[in-house]
Amino acid sequence: MSSKKVVVIGGGTGLSVILNSLKESDVELTAVVTVSDDGGSSGIIRDYINVVPPGDIRNVMVALSTLPQDQLDLFQYRFKSQDDFFAGHALGNLIIAALSEMTNDMFESIQYLSKLMKIEGNVYPVSNSPLVLNAEFMDGEIERGESHIVTFDKQIKSVWVTDPNQEDEKPAAVNPVIKAIEEADMVILGPGSLFTSILPNVVISNVRLALEKTKAKVIYICNIMTQEGETECLTDYNHLEIINKHLKKRTVDTILVNNRQIPQKIVHQNSPKGYLKPVEHDEKSLIDNGIEVISADFLDIKNKNIYHDGKKVRQAILNLL
Template identity: 85%
Template sequence: MSAKKVVVIGGGTGLSVILNSLKDSDVELTAVVTVSDDGGSSGIIRDYINVVPPGDIRNVMVALSTLPQDQLELFQYRFKSQDDFFSGHALGNLIIAALSEMTNDMFEAIQYLSHLMKVDGNVYPVSNSPLILNAQFEDGTVESGESHIVTFDKQIKTVWVTDPTQKNEQPKAVSEVVDAIHEADMVILGPGSLFTSILPNVVIPNVRQALAETKANITYICNIMTQAGETECLTDYNHLEIINRHLKTRTVDTVLVNNRQISPNVVHQNSPKGYLKPVEHDEISLLNSGVKIISGDFLDIKNKNIYHDGVKVRNAILDLL
């Protein structure tokens, strides 16, 4: 029997955790990575040479690479603050940017580097162009730029992306992304920042259409904690509702949620980093929405930092498959 095809869509740390746990399973993995990041090292590189921001792509490649750990640590090495010229840049970001410039095609650059890094699976930037994230808040105001949007103490109502290289056209995902979604047995959204890691991918029109047409089970892995500037006071059902609203139809089939209680001390420890409190579980609303609910202890606490337990999430995904 051929391996099941699993497409994971998102960005940030959560995406890498899930991919790293799934890569040794008997599945064919494809990671679709957001390209609207404009902060930190990725944002600086994006501004200087106008390439797709490399940070999330770098982390995904490391998560799926089968290279020895010491080689991966070199790829992930971040220059110290006293190195004025390279300050804050990860070596892998610079390598990705260099290959993009050499090939004049970010998608091809990532495929070439995936071969060099012995990546077990596919890594696809959702677009070959660096996209701009835009948001309208509940009060009607509109702002642009991922790192800028989350600084406002206001609830985001809706987001969309624009392609600065295509002034009069809608942004498009690369055809390989659309094909992967159509051919998938399962499409996983998240975990990751709702408005800045997940939605910037799925609101691209041909991605939205592919998600509506695919026969794959579409599973949303809900965040464990709320996030400042994005999801304060939102329940797990609210997260689902926002995703389906941006997809313009009820698309998500399954929601995976954590039900393990978290110590208030751990929550307090995480609050300064933007994680405010555990996402409240609204089981009745989820059931009424018609989705399948997978709830369990998916919590991994390391040094009082809160993550998804990759092994437990992997087992739940494989059971669902």
């Protein structure tokens, strides 16, 4: 029997944790990665070379690579701050940028690098162009730029993406992304930043239509903690409601939520000012709206930081498959 096709959409470290565990399973994996990051090393490279920001793509490639760890450590190596010219840049970001410049095609350069890195599955940047994230806040104010948007102490109402190279046209995802979603057995959103890692992918018009058409089970892995500048005070149901609202119809029917209590000391260490808290579970609203809820201990605490336990999430996903 052929392997099940699983598409995981998002960005950030949470996505890499899930992919690293799923690659051990008998599934055909495709990671669809956001291209609207404009902060840190990715943002600097993006501004200088006008390429898709490489940071999230780099982390996903490492998560799915089968190369020896010492080679992956080299790819992930970040230059020290005193190295003025290379300060803060990860070597992998520079390699991805160089390949993109050589081929003049980010998508094809990632496919080439995937072969060199012996990737288990596919890594697809959602677009071949670097996109700009736009947000409207509840008070009607509009701001641009992912790293800029999260600095406002205001609730975000909605987000959308634009292509600075083609302002008059709506951004579109590359065809392999659409084909992967339409042919998938399961599509997973997250875990990751709701407004800056997940939504920038699904608000692209042909991605939204593909999610509407696919026969795949669409699930959302809810964040364990709220996020400053994005999801303070939002429940797990609020997260899902926002996703479905951006998709313009109820597309996500299943949610994975952590039910293990986080020690208060760890919560405080992750949010010393007390802004961030564990995402509140609103089971009644979820069930009343016909949402399938998979509630379990998905918590993993490493070096006092809060993550999803990749192995436990993998088992829940395989059970759903």
